[in-house]
Amino acid sequence: MRENGGVTSPSPRPWTTATSARPPRLIATDLDGTLLRDDKTVSPRTVAALAAAEAAGIEVFFVTGRPARWMDVVSAHLHGHGIAICGNGAAVVDLHGGPLAPRFLKVRELPAEAARSVVSALREAAPGTAFAVERTGGLHHEPDYPPLQLDIGESVAPAEKLLAEGAAGEGQPVLKLLAHHPALAPDAFLDLARAAVGERANVTRSSPTALLEISGPGVSKASTLELCCAERGISPAEVIAFGDMPNDIEMLAWAGTSFAMGNAHPAVHAAATLLTSGNNEDGVAVVIERILAEGL
Template structure:
Protein backbone atom coordinates (compact mmCIF):
# COMPACT_ATOMS: atom_id res chain seq x y z
CA UNK A 1 0.00 0.00 0.00
CA UNK A 2 1.42 3.38 -0.99
CA UNK A 3 0.83 6.91 0.12
CA UNK A 4 0.04 9.59 -2.43
CA UNK A 5 3.45 11.23 -2.55
CA UNK A 6 5.72 11.01 -5.57
CA UNK A 7 8.07 8.05 -5.88
CA UNK A 8 11.54 8.26 -7.32
CA UNK A 9 12.01 5.01 -9.23
CA UNK A 10 15.27 3.36 -10.23
CA UNK A 11 16.21 3.95 -13.85
CA UNK A 12 14.85 0.97 -15.78
CA UNK A 13 17.34 -1.18 -17.62
CA UNK A 14 16.78 -3.37 -20.64
CA UNK A 15 13.98 -5.87 -20.45
CA UNK A 16 15.06 -9.33 -19.31
CA UNK A 17 12.86 -12.14 -20.62
CA UNK A 18 11.57 -14.80 -18.27
CA UNK A 19 11.14 -18.45 -19.26
CA UNK A 20 8.40 -18.94 -21.84
CA UNK A 21 5.06 -19.93 -20.34
CA UNK A 22 2.81 -20.99 -23.23
CA UNK A 23 -0.14 -22.00 -21.05
CA UNK A 24 -0.31 -20.26 -17.66
CA UNK A 25 -3.53 -20.72 -15.72
CA UNK A 26 -3.32 -17.68 -13.47
CA UNK A 27 -1.88 -14.16 -13.59
CA UNK A 28 -1.18 -12.52 -10.23
CA UNK A 29 -0.42 -8.81 -10.35
CA UNK A 30 0.28 -6.11 -7.84
CA UNK A 31 -1.49 -2.78 -8.41
CA UNK A 32 0.37 0.36 -7.31
CA UNK A 33 3.61 0.77 -9.24
CA UNK A 34 2.80 -2.36 -11.26
CA UNK A 35 -0.58 -2.56 -13.02
CA UNK A 36 -1.59 1.04 -12.36
CA UNK A 37 0.06 4.09 -13.86
CA UNK A 38 1.47 6.58 -11.37
CA UNK A 39 -1.77 8.59 -11.64
CA UNK A 40 -3.62 5.47 -10.37
CA UNK A 41 -5.36 4.81 -13.70
CA UNK A 42 -5.61 1.58 -15.67
CA UNK A 43 -4.62 2.12 -19.29
CA UNK A 44 -6.85 0.98 -22.16
CA UNK A 45 -4.05 -1.36 -23.23
CA UNK A 46 -4.02 -3.01 -19.82
CA UNK A 47 -7.81 -3.31 -19.70
CA UNK A 48 -7.70 -5.03 -23.11
CA UNK A 49 -4.90 -7.38 -22.05
CA UNK A 50 -6.71 -8.44 -18.88
CA UNK A 51 -9.92 -9.06 -20.84
CA UNK A 52 -8.02 -11.11 -23.42
CA UNK A 53 -6.42 -13.21 -20.67
CA UNK A 54 -9.79 -13.99 -19.11
CA UNK A 55 -11.27 -14.77 -22.51
CA UNK A 56 -8.41 -17.23 -23.03
CA UNK A 57 -9.30 -18.96 -19.75
CA UNK A 58 -6.52 -17.46 -17.65
CA UNK A 59 -7.64 -16.30 -14.20
CA UNK A 60 -6.51 -12.85 -13.06
CA UNK A 61 -5.82 -12.15 -9.40
CA UNK A 62 -5.09 -8.63 -8.16
CA UNK A 63 -2.67 -9.05 -5.26
CA UNK A 64 -2.19 -5.84 -3.32
CA UNK A 65 -1.47 -4.19 -0.01
CA UNK A 66 -4.59 -2.08 -0.51
CA UNK A 67 -7.69 -2.69 1.61
CA UNK A 68 -10.86 -3.97 -0.06
CA UNK A 69 -12.46 -0.53 -0.07
CA UNK A 70 -9.72 0.75 -2.39
CA UNK A 71 -10.40 -1.84 -5.08
CA UNK A 72 -12.78 0.29 -7.15
CA UNK A 73 -9.68 1.48 -8.98
CA UNK A 74 -9.65 -1.84 -10.85
CA UNK A 75 -13.21 -3.11 -10.55
CA UNK A 76 -14.40 0.08 -12.25
CA UNK A 77 -12.24 -0.77 -15.26
CA UNK A 78 -12.46 -4.55 -15.50
CA UNK A 79 -16.23 -4.77 -15.20
CA UNK A 80 -16.22 -6.30 -11.73
CA UNK A 81 -14.32 -9.40 -12.79
CA UNK A 82 -11.84 -11.34 -10.74
CA UNK A 83 -10.67 -11.87 -7.21
CA UNK A 84 -8.39 -9.65 -5.18
CA UNK A 85 -5.96 -10.61 -2.45
CA UNK A 86 -5.92 -7.49 -0.27
CA UNK A 87 -3.93 -6.30 2.72
CA UNK A 88 -0.81 -8.22 1.66
CA UNK A 89 -2.63 -11.53 1.97
CA UNK A 90 -4.89 -10.74 4.93
CA UNK A 91 -8.09 -11.00 2.90
CA UNK A 92 -9.43 -12.48 -0.33
CA UNK A 93 -12.17 -10.31 -1.83
CA UNK A 94 -14.68 -11.15 -4.56
CA UNK A 95 -14.99 -8.21 -6.98
CA UNK A 96 -17.82 -9.65 -9.04
CA UNK A 97 -20.46 -7.53 -7.30
CA UNK A 98 -18.88 -4.39 -8.70
CA UNK A 99 -17.80 -1.18 -6.93
CA UNK A 100 -19.02 -0.88 -3.36
CA UNK A 101 -20.32 -4.46 -3.27
CA UNK A 102 -17.12 -6.39 -2.63
CA UNK A 103 -17.43 -9.55 -0.55
CA UNK A 104 -14.82 -11.03 1.80
CA UNK A 105 -14.16 -14.64 0.80
CA UNK A 106 -11.29 -15.38 3.17
CA UNK A 107 -9.80 -13.50 6.15
CA UNK A 108 -6.39 -14.23 7.67
CA UNK A 109 -6.38 -11.92 10.63
CA UNK A 110 -3.61 -10.56 12.82
CA UNK A 111 -4.40 -11.84 16.35
CA UNK A 112 -4.89 -8.95 18.77
CA UNK A 113 -2.39 -10.28 21.36
CA UNK A 114 0.29 -10.41 18.65
CA UNK A 115 -0.60 -6.91 17.45
CA UNK A 116 -0.32 -5.58 21.00
CA UNK A 117 3.08 -7.25 21.36
CA UNK A 118 4.26 -5.61 18.14
CA UNK A 119 3.10 -2.18 19.33
CA UNK A 120 4.91 -2.62 22.64
CA UNK A 121 8.12 -3.82 20.97
CA UNK A 122 8.25 -1.10 18.32
CA UNK A 123 7.46 1.68 20.79
CA UNK A 124 10.59 0.61 22.68
CA UNK A 125 12.80 -0.18 19.66
CA UNK A 126 11.86 2.89 17.60
CA UNK A 127 10.55 5.72 19.80
CA UNK A 128 8.33 8.08 17.84
CA UNK A 129 6.56 5.30 15.92
CA UNK A 130 2.85 5.91 15.37
CA UNK A 131 0.29 3.26 14.50
CA UNK A 132 -2.91 2.59 12.59
CA UNK A 133 -5.17 -0.45 12.76
CA UNK A 134 -6.81 -1.80 9.60
CA UNK A 135 -9.93 -3.84 10.37
CA UNK A 136 -12.38 -5.38 7.93
CA UNK A 137 -14.64 -2.36 8.40
CA UNK A 138 -12.09 0.42 8.03
CA UNK A 139 -9.00 2.23 9.30
CA UNK A 140 -8.45 3.51 12.86
CA UNK A 141 -5.32 5.42 13.86
CA UNK A 142 -3.43 7.33 16.51
CA UNK A 143 -3.47 11.12 16.66
CA UNK A 144 0.19 11.30 15.60
CA UNK A 145 -0.28 9.01 12.60
CA UNK A 146 0.14 11.13 9.44
CA UNK A 147 -2.51 11.45 6.74
CA UNK A 148 -0.78 9.16 4.25
CA UNK A 149 -3.88 7.40 3.02
CA UNK A 150 -6.66 7.92 0.54
CA UNK A 151 -9.34 8.00 3.22
CA UNK A 152 -9.49 9.34 6.79
CA UNK A 153 -9.51 7.08 9.80
CA UNK A 154 -12.87 6.23 11.28
CA UNK A 155 -11.63 6.88 14.81
CA UNK A 156 -8.57 8.22 16.62
CA UNK A 157 -7.09 6.74 19.80
CA UNK A 158 -3.87 5.07 21.08
CA UNK A 159 -3.19 1.77 19.32
CA UNK A 160 -3.50 -0.15 22.57
CA UNK A 161 -7.07 1.08 22.91
CA UNK A 162 -7.92 0.60 19.24
CA UNK A 163 -6.89 -3.04 19.55
CA UNK A 164 -8.86 -3.92 22.67
CA UNK A 165 -12.48 -4.37 23.71
CA UNK A 166 -12.23 -1.03 25.53
CA UNK A 167 -12.56 0.61 22.14
CA UNK A 168 -15.91 2.32 21.65
CA UNK A 169 -18.47 0.13 19.95
CA UNK A 170 -18.30 -3.64 20.32
CA UNK A 171 -19.13 -4.04 16.63
CA UNK A 172 -15.80 -2.40 15.76
CA UNK A 173 -13.85 -4.39 18.33
CA UNK A 174 -15.36 -7.57 16.91
CA UNK A 175 -14.09 -6.85 13.40
CA UNK A 176 -10.95 -8.89 12.58
CA UNK A 177 -7.67 -6.98 12.44
CA UNK A 178 -6.25 -7.33 8.93
CA UNK A 179 -3.01 -5.50 9.56
CA UNK A 180 -1.21 -3.02 11.72
CA UNK A 181 0.54 -0.03 10.13
CA UNK A 182 3.57 1.59 11.73
CA UNK A 183 5.06 4.93 10.65
CA UNK A 184 8.31 6.58 11.69
CA UNK A 185 8.95 10.23 10.84
CA UNK A 186 12.77 10.09 10.83
CA UNK A 187 14.02 6.62 9.92
CA UNK A 188 14.59 5.61 6.30
CA UNK A 189 12.10 3.07 4.89
CA UNK A 190 14.57 0.18 4.51
CA UNK A 191 16.27 0.94 7.84
CA UNK A 192 12.92 0.95 9.65
CA UNK A 193 11.94 -2.34 8.00
CA UNK A 194 15.21 -4.02 9.03
CA UNK A 195 14.96 -2.69 12.59
CA UNK A 196 11.35 -3.81 12.97
CA UNK A 197 11.94 -7.30 11.60
CA UNK A 198 14.91 -7.77 13.92
CA UNK A 199 13.00 -6.52 16.96
CA UNK A 200 9.69 -8.30 16.33
CA UNK A 201 11.09 -11.62 15.11
CA UNK A 202 8.51 -14.31 14.34
CA UNK A 203 5.58 -12.67 16.12
CA UNK A 204 4.26 -11.15 12.89
CA UNK A 205 5.10 -10.70 9.21
CA UNK A 206 6.46 -7.22 8.39
CA UNK A 207 6.90 -5.67 4.96
CA UNK A 208 6.55 -2.36 3.17
CA UNK A 209 5.26 -0.98 -0.13
CA UNK A 210 5.37 2.76 0.51
CA UNK A 211 8.27 5.07 -0.38
CA UNK A 212 7.99 6.46 3.16
CA UNK A 213 8.87 4.71 6.42
CA UNK A 214 5.47 3.04 6.61
CA UNK A 215 5.47 -0.64 7.58
CA UNK A 216 2.65 -3.11 7.03
CA UNK A 217 2.34 -5.79 9.70
CA UNK A 218 0.31 -8.97 9.22
CA UNK A 219 -0.24 -12.20 11.07
CA UNK A 220 2.73 -14.54 11.19
CA UNK A 221 3.16 -16.43 7.90
CA UNK A 222 0.62 -14.15 6.17
CA UNK A 223 1.89 -12.70 2.91
CA UNK A 224 0.80 -12.19 -0.67
CA UNK A 225 2.59 -15.44 -1.50
CA UNK A 226 1.06 -17.62 1.21
CA UNK A 227 -2.51 -16.49 0.48
CA UNK A 228 -2.00 -16.81 -3.27
CA UNK A 229 -0.67 -20.33 -2.66
CA UNK A 230 -3.82 -21.21 -0.71
CA UNK A 231 -6.07 -19.87 -3.48
CA UNK A 232 -4.12 -21.76 -6.13
CA UNK A 233 -4.19 -24.98 -4.13
CA UNK A 234 -7.98 -24.72 -3.93
CA UNK A 235 -8.05 -24.47 -7.74
CA UNK A 236 -5.50 -27.20 -8.41
CA UNK A 237 -3.06 -24.65 -9.86
CA UNK A 238 0.66 -25.22 -9.34
CA UNK A 239 3.27 -22.46 -8.91
CA UNK A 240 4.62 -23.38 -12.36
CA UNK A 241 1.28 -22.32 -13.88
CA UNK A 242 1.37 -18.85 -12.30
CA UNK A 243 2.83 -15.63 -13.76
CA UNK A 244 3.32 -12.84 -11.19
CA UNK A 245 4.21 -9.14 -11.35
CA UNK A 246 5.42 -6.72 -8.68
CA UNK A 247 7.63 -3.78 -7.79
CA UNK A 248 8.13 -3.49 -4.02
CA UNK A 249 9.41 -5.56 -1.05
CA UNK A 250 5.90 -6.78 -0.21
CA UNK A 251 5.87 -8.53 -3.62
CA UNK A 252 9.12 -10.45 -3.20
CA UNK A 253 7.74 -13.66 -1.67
CA UNK A 254 5.06 -13.84 -4.37
CA UNK A 255 7.58 -13.30 -7.17
CA UNK A 256 9.83 -16.00 -5.73
CA UNK A 257 6.90 -18.44 -5.33
CA UNK A 258 5.49 -18.10 -8.83
CA UNK A 259 7.00 -20.24 -11.56
CA UNK A 260 7.40 -17.16 -13.77
CA UNK A 261 7.63 -13.65 -12.37
CA UNK A 262 8.48 -10.16 -13.50
CA UNK A 263 9.90 -7.20 -11.63
CA UNK A 264 8.75 -3.93 -13.11
CA UNK A 265 11.25 -1.57 -14.73
CA UNK A 266 10.59 0.82 -11.83
CA UNK A 267 10.98 -1.87 -9.13
CA UNK A 268 12.85 -1.52 -5.85
CA UNK A 269 16.39 -2.88 -6.47
CA UNK A 270 15.91 -5.82 -4.08
CA UNK A 271 12.81 -6.96 -5.96
CA UNK A 272 14.94 -7.75 -9.00
CA UNK A 273 16.60 -10.58 -7.04
CA UNK A 274 13.26 -12.34 -6.47
CA UNK A 275 11.88 -12.33 -10.01
CA UNK A 276 12.75 -14.57 -12.95
CA UNK A 277 12.47 -11.70 -15.43
CA UNK A 278 12.01 -7.97 -15.85
CA UNK A 279 9.48 -6.01 -17.85
CA UNK A 280 8.88 -2.36 -18.69
CA UNK A 281 7.75 0.18 -16.11
CA UNK A 282 4.20 0.54 -14.89
CA UNK A 283 3.77 3.73 -16.91
CA UNK A 284 4.90 1.80 -20.00
CA UNK A 285 2.26 -0.94 -19.47
CA UNK A 286 4.83 -3.58 -18.53
CA UNK A 287 2.19 -6.04 -17.33
CA UNK A 288 0.09 -5.71 -20.49
CA UNK A 289 3.16 -6.24 -22.69
CA UNK A 290 3.94 -9.58 -21.03
CA UNK A 291 0.32 -10.75 -21.15
CA UNK A 292 0.20 -9.94 -24.86
CA UNK A 293 3.37 -11.97 -25.43
CA UNK A 294 2.03 -14.92 -23.43
CA UNK A 295 -1.25 -14.97 -25.33
CA UNK A 296 0.55 -14.68 -28.65
CA UNK A 297 2.74 -17.65 -27.70
CA UNK A 298 -0.35 -19.69 -26.85
CA UNK A 299 -1.74 -19.13 -30.33
CA UNK A 300 1.51 -20.29 -31.93
CA UNK A 301 1.93 -23.36 -29.68
Protein backbone atom coordinates in the same frame (compact mmCIF):
# COMPACT_ATOMS: atom_id res chain seq x y z
CA MET B 1 19.36 1.40 -19.84
CA ARG B 2 16.36 3.71 -19.53
CA GLU B 3 14.83 6.12 -17.04
CA ASN B 4 11.38 5.34 -15.62
CA GLY B 5 9.89 7.58 -12.95
CA GLY B 6 13.37 8.59 -11.81
CA VAL B 7 14.54 4.95 -11.55
CA THR B 8 17.23 3.70 -13.90
CA SER B 9 16.62 0.11 -14.97
CA PRO B 10 17.82 -2.29 -17.66
CA SER B 11 15.81 -3.06 -20.74
CA PRO B 12 13.29 -5.89 -20.29
CA ARG B 13 14.63 -9.39 -20.80
CA PRO B 14 12.81 -11.05 -23.70
CA TRP B 15 9.97 -13.47 -23.14
CA THR B 16 10.46 -16.77 -24.95
CA THR B 17 8.41 -19.93 -25.19
CA ALA B 18 11.06 -21.69 -23.11
CA THR B 19 10.50 -19.40 -20.13
CA SER B 20 7.58 -21.37 -18.69
CA ALA B 21 7.40 -25.14 -18.52
CA ARG B 22 3.60 -25.11 -18.53
CA PRO B 23 0.94 -22.90 -20.10
CA PRO B 24 -0.11 -20.24 -17.58
CA ARG B 25 -3.46 -20.70 -15.85
CA LEU B 26 -3.35 -17.68 -13.54
CA ILE B 27 -1.89 -14.17 -13.61
CA ALA B 28 -1.29 -12.53 -10.22
CA THR B 29 -0.57 -8.84 -10.41
CA ASP B 30 0.14 -6.15 -7.87
CA LEU B 31 -1.60 -2.81 -8.42
CA ASP B 32 0.34 0.31 -7.37
CA GLY B 33 3.57 0.67 -9.31
CA THR B 34 2.71 -2.43 -11.32
CA LEU B 35 -0.67 -2.65 -13.06
CA LEU B 36 -1.53 0.99 -12.35
CA ARG B 37 0.29 3.90 -13.88
CA ASP B 38 1.63 6.59 -11.58
CA ASP B 39 -1.60 8.57 -12.03
CA LYS B 40 -3.48 5.53 -10.58
CA THR B 41 -5.21 4.69 -13.86
CA VAL B 42 -5.35 1.43 -15.78
CA SER B 43 -4.42 2.09 -19.40
CA PRO B 44 -6.72 0.96 -22.23
CA ARG B 45 -3.90 -1.30 -23.42
CA THR B 46 -3.75 -3.03 -20.03
CA VAL B 47 -7.54 -3.36 -19.82
CA ALA B 48 -7.54 -5.02 -23.24
CA ALA B 49 -4.68 -7.34 -22.30
CA LEU B 50 -6.40 -8.53 -19.11
CA ALA B 51 -9.64 -9.17 -21.00
CA ALA B 52 -7.75 -11.09 -23.70
CA ALA B 53 -6.03 -13.23 -21.07
CA GLU B 54 -9.36 -14.18 -19.53
CA ALA B 55 -10.84 -14.90 -22.95
CA ALA B 56 -7.95 -17.32 -23.43
CA GLY B 57 -8.85 -19.09 -20.18
CA ILE B 58 -6.24 -17.50 -17.91
CA GLU B 59 -7.60 -16.39 -14.53
CA VAL B 60 -6.56 -12.95 -13.26
CA PHE B 61 -6.04 -12.05 -9.59
CA PHE B 62 -5.33 -8.60 -8.23
CA VAL B 63 -2.91 -9.03 -5.32
CA THR B 64 -2.35 -5.85 -3.34
CA GLY B 65 -1.56 -4.26 -0.03
CA ARG B 66 -4.62 -2.06 -0.43
CA PRO B 67 -7.74 -2.65 1.67
CA ALA B 68 -10.88 -3.63 -0.21
CA ARG B 69 -12.34 -0.13 0.06
CA TRP B 70 -9.44 1.23 -2.03
CA MET B 71 -10.18 -1.05 -4.95
CA ASP B 72 -12.19 1.58 -6.82
CA VAL B 73 -9.15 2.04 -9.07
CA VAL B 74 -9.97 -1.25 -10.79
CA SER B 75 -13.72 -1.55 -10.18
CA ALA B 76 -14.51 -0.41 -13.72
CA HIS B 77 -12.16 -3.01 -15.20
CA LEU B 78 -13.18 -6.20 -13.43
CA HIS B 79 -14.59 -8.12 -16.39
CA GLY B 80 -14.56 -11.71 -15.12
CA HIS B 81 -11.86 -11.18 -12.51
CA GLY B 82 -13.62 -9.86 -9.45
CA ILE B 83 -11.36 -11.69 -7.00
CA ALA B 84 -8.67 -9.75 -5.17
CA ILE B 85 -6.19 -10.60 -2.45
CA CYS B 86 -6.09 -7.47 -0.29
CA GLY B 87 -4.13 -6.30 2.72
CA ASN B 88 -0.99 -8.22 1.68
CA GLY B 89 -2.82 -11.52 1.93
CA ALA B 90 -5.00 -10.78 4.95
CA ALA B 91 -8.24 -11.00 2.96
CA VAL B 92 -9.62 -12.51 -0.22
CA VAL B 93 -12.57 -10.51 -1.50
CA ASP B 94 -15.10 -10.64 -4.29
CA LEU B 95 -15.34 -7.13 -5.72
CA HIS B 96 -18.34 -7.63 -7.97
CA GLY B 97 -20.50 -5.77 -5.44
CA GLY B 98 -18.20 -2.76 -5.62
CA PRO B 99 -15.31 -1.61 -3.36
CA LEU B 100 -17.70 -0.26 -0.71
CA ALA B 101 -19.56 -3.57 -0.47
CA PRO B 102 -16.88 -6.26 -0.77
CA ARG B 103 -17.73 -9.87 0.00
CA PHE B 104 -14.98 -11.32 2.17
CA LEU B 105 -14.26 -14.86 1.01
CA LYS B 106 -11.33 -15.47 3.31
CA VAL B 107 -9.88 -13.52 6.28
CA ARG B 108 -6.47 -14.24 7.78
CA GLU B 109 -6.43 -11.93 10.76
CA LEU B 110 -3.69 -10.58 12.99
CA PRO B 111 -4.74 -11.61 16.50
CA ALA B 112 -5.20 -8.60 18.79
CA GLU B 113 -2.81 -10.03 21.37
CA ALA B 114 -0.07 -10.37 18.75
CA ALA B 115 -0.80 -6.86 17.48
CA ARG B 116 -0.42 -5.43 20.97
CA SER B 117 2.90 -7.25 21.35
CA VAL B 118 4.13 -5.81 18.05
CA VAL B 119 3.15 -2.28 19.10
CA SER B 120 5.07 -2.68 22.35
CA ALA B 121 8.15 -4.01 20.57
CA LEU B 122 8.21 -1.19 18.02
CA ARG B 123 7.61 1.53 20.60
CA GLU B 124 10.78 0.32 22.31
CA ALA B 125 12.85 -0.27 19.17
CA ALA B 126 11.77 2.85 17.24
CA PRO B 127 10.45 5.62 19.50
CA GLY B 128 8.22 8.02 17.62
CA THR B 129 6.45 5.32 15.61
CA ALA B 130 2.77 6.07 14.98
CA PHE B 131 0.28 3.27 14.37
CA ALA B 132 -2.96 2.55 12.56
CA VAL B 133 -5.16 -0.53 12.82
CA GLU B 134 -6.79 -1.83 9.64
CA ARG B 135 -9.92 -3.87 10.37
CA THR B 136 -12.36 -5.38 7.91
CA GLY B 137 -14.70 -2.43 8.53
CA GLY B 138 -12.24 0.44 8.27
CA LEU B 139 -9.15 2.19 9.60
CA HIS B 140 -8.50 3.26 13.19
CA HIS B 141 -5.40 5.30 13.96
CA GLU B 142 -3.38 7.22 16.52
CA PRO B 143 -3.45 11.03 16.66
CA ASP B 144 0.10 11.30 15.24
CA TYR B 145 -0.47 8.86 12.40
CA PRO B 146 -0.16 10.91 9.17
CA PRO B 147 -3.11 10.95 6.74
CA LEU B 148 -0.98 9.34 4.04
CA GLN B 149 -3.97 8.36 1.95
CA LEU B 150 -6.41 10.96 3.28
CA ASP B 151 -8.25 8.05 4.89
CA ILE B 152 -10.77 9.16 7.50
CA GLY B 153 -10.30 7.12 10.64
CA GLU B 154 -13.25 5.31 12.16
CA SER B 155 -11.74 6.19 15.54
CA VAL B 156 -8.64 7.97 16.85
CA ALA B 157 -6.80 6.81 19.98
CA PRO B 158 -3.49 5.27 21.10
CA ALA B 159 -2.92 1.87 19.48
CA GLU B 160 -3.19 0.11 22.82
CA LYS B 161 -6.75 1.42 23.19
CA LEU B 162 -7.58 0.66 19.57
CA LEU B 163 -6.62 -2.96 20.20
CA ALA B 164 -8.15 -3.32 23.67
CA GLU B 165 -11.33 -5.19 24.54
CA GLY B 166 -14.34 -3.01 23.92
CA ALA B 167 -12.54 -0.85 21.34
CA ALA B 168 -14.39 0.52 18.33
CA GLY B 169 -14.68 -2.17 15.69
CA GLU B 170 -13.65 -4.89 18.13
CA GLY B 171 -15.88 -7.44 16.43
CA GLN B 172 -14.11 -6.87 13.11
CA PRO B 173 -10.91 -8.87 12.53
CA VAL B 174 -7.63 -6.95 12.41
CA LEU B 175 -6.20 -7.33 8.91
CA LYS B 176 -2.95 -5.50 9.56
CA LEU B 177 -1.17 -2.87 11.57
CA LEU B 178 0.44 0.09 9.86
CA ALA B 179 3.48 1.70 11.46
CA HIS B 180 4.93 5.02 10.32
CA HIS B 181 8.17 6.64 11.42
CA PRO B 182 8.81 10.32 10.66
CA ALA B 183 12.61 10.14 10.52
CA LEU B 184 13.89 6.67 9.63
CA ALA B 185 14.69 5.65 6.06
CA PRO B 186 12.11 3.14 4.71
CA ASP B 187 14.42 0.14 4.31
CA ALA B 188 16.20 0.86 7.60
CA PHE B 189 12.85 0.96 9.40
CA LEU B 190 11.87 -2.33 7.76
CA ASP B 191 15.07 -4.06 8.87
CA LEU B 192 14.78 -2.69 12.40
CA ALA B 193 11.12 -3.72 12.71
CA ARG B 194 11.71 -7.24 11.42
CA ALA B 195 14.46 -7.72 14.00
CA ALA B 196 12.28 -6.36 16.80
CA VAL B 197 9.09 -8.22 15.87
CA GLY B 198 10.63 -11.59 15.01
CA GLU B 199 8.12 -14.39 14.45
CA ARG B 200 5.20 -12.56 16.07
CA ALA B 201 4.04 -11.10 12.76
CA ASN B 202 5.00 -10.63 9.12
CA VAL B 203 6.47 -7.17 8.42
CA THR B 204 6.81 -5.68 4.94
CA ARG B 205 6.40 -2.42 3.06
CA SER B 206 5.07 -1.10 -0.24
CA SER B 207 5.17 2.67 0.32
CA PRO B 208 8.04 4.96 -0.72
CA THR B 209 7.82 6.41 2.79
CA ALA B 210 8.76 4.80 6.12
CA LEU B 211 5.38 3.07 6.38
CA LEU B 212 5.36 -0.59 7.36
CA GLU B 213 2.53 -3.09 6.91
CA ILE B 214 2.29 -5.79 9.57
CA SER B 215 0.20 -8.93 9.09
CA GLY B 216 -0.36 -12.13 11.04
CA PRO B 217 2.44 -14.71 11.26
CA GLY B 218 2.90 -16.39 7.90
CA VAL B 219 0.40 -14.10 6.18
CA SER B 220 1.67 -12.67 2.90
CA LYS B 221 0.61 -12.19 -0.67
CA ALA B 222 2.41 -15.43 -1.48
CA SER B 223 0.87 -17.63 1.21
CA THR B 224 -2.69 -16.49 0.45
CA LEU B 225 -2.16 -16.80 -3.29
CA GLU B 226 -0.87 -20.32 -2.67
CA LEU B 227 -4.05 -21.18 -0.74
CA CYS B 228 -6.26 -19.80 -3.53
CA CYS B 229 -4.33 -21.67 -6.20
CA ALA B 230 -4.47 -24.93 -4.26
CA GLU B 231 -8.26 -24.61 -4.09
CA ARG B 232 -8.29 -24.33 -7.89
CA GLY B 233 -5.77 -27.10 -8.53
CA ILE B 234 -3.25 -24.61 -9.93
CA SER B 235 0.44 -25.26 -9.35
CA PRO B 236 3.13 -22.56 -8.95
CA ALA B 237 4.47 -23.53 -12.39
CA GLU B 238 1.16 -22.38 -13.88
CA VAL B 239 1.28 -18.92 -12.27
CA ILE B 240 2.81 -15.72 -13.64
CA ALA B 241 3.25 -12.91 -11.10
CA PHE B 242 4.10 -9.20 -11.38
CA GLY B 243 5.32 -6.80 -8.69
CA ASP B 244 7.49 -3.84 -7.81
CA MET B 245 7.99 -3.54 -4.02
CA PRO B 246 9.26 -5.62 -1.06
CA ASN B 247 5.74 -6.83 -0.20
CA ASP B 248 5.75 -8.62 -3.59
CA ILE B 249 9.00 -10.54 -3.10
CA GLU B 250 7.55 -13.73 -1.56
CA MET B 251 4.87 -13.90 -4.28
CA LEU B 252 7.43 -13.45 -7.05
CA ALA B 253 9.63 -16.16 -5.53
CA TRP B 254 6.67 -18.58 -5.22
CA ALA B 255 5.32 -18.18 -8.74
CA GLY B 256 6.78 -20.34 -11.47
CA THR B 257 7.41 -17.26 -13.61
CA SER B 258 7.70 -13.77 -12.14
CA PHE B 259 8.36 -10.31 -13.49
CA ALA B 260 9.84 -7.32 -11.72
CA MET B 261 8.64 -4.06 -13.17
CA GLY B 262 11.24 -1.77 -14.71
CA ASN B 263 10.57 0.70 -11.91
CA ALA B 264 10.85 -1.93 -9.16
CA HIS B 265 12.79 -1.82 -5.89
CA PRO B 266 16.29 -3.39 -6.29
CA ALA B 267 15.37 -6.30 -4.00
CA VAL B 268 12.44 -7.11 -6.29
CA HIS B 269 14.71 -7.19 -9.33
CA ALA B 270 16.82 -9.76 -7.50
CA ALA B 271 13.81 -11.93 -6.54
CA ALA B 272 12.01 -12.10 -9.89
CA THR B 273 12.92 -14.46 -12.69
CA LEU B 274 12.42 -11.84 -15.42
CA LEU B 275 12.09 -8.12 -15.96
CA THR B 276 9.44 -6.22 -17.90
CA SER B 277 8.89 -2.56 -18.73
CA GLY B 278 7.86 -0.06 -16.07
CA ASN B 279 4.32 0.54 -14.93
CA ASN B 280 4.01 3.72 -17.00
CA GLU B 281 5.02 1.70 -20.05
CA ASP B 282 2.31 -0.97 -19.53
CA GLY B 283 4.82 -3.63 -18.52
CA VAL B 284 2.11 -6.12 -17.49
CA ALA B 285 0.33 -5.74 -20.82
CA VAL B 286 3.60 -6.17 -22.71
CA VAL B 287 4.07 -9.63 -21.17
CA ILE B 288 0.45 -10.74 -21.54
CA GLU B 289 0.42 -9.76 -25.21
CA ARG B 290 3.61 -11.76 -25.75
CA ILE B 291 2.19 -14.80 -23.96
CA LEU B 292 -0.96 -14.78 -26.08
CA ALA B 293 0.91 -14.11 -29.33
CA GLU B 294 3.24 -17.05 -28.75
CA GLY B 295 0.36 -19.37 -27.89
CA LEU B 296 1.62 -20.48 -24.50
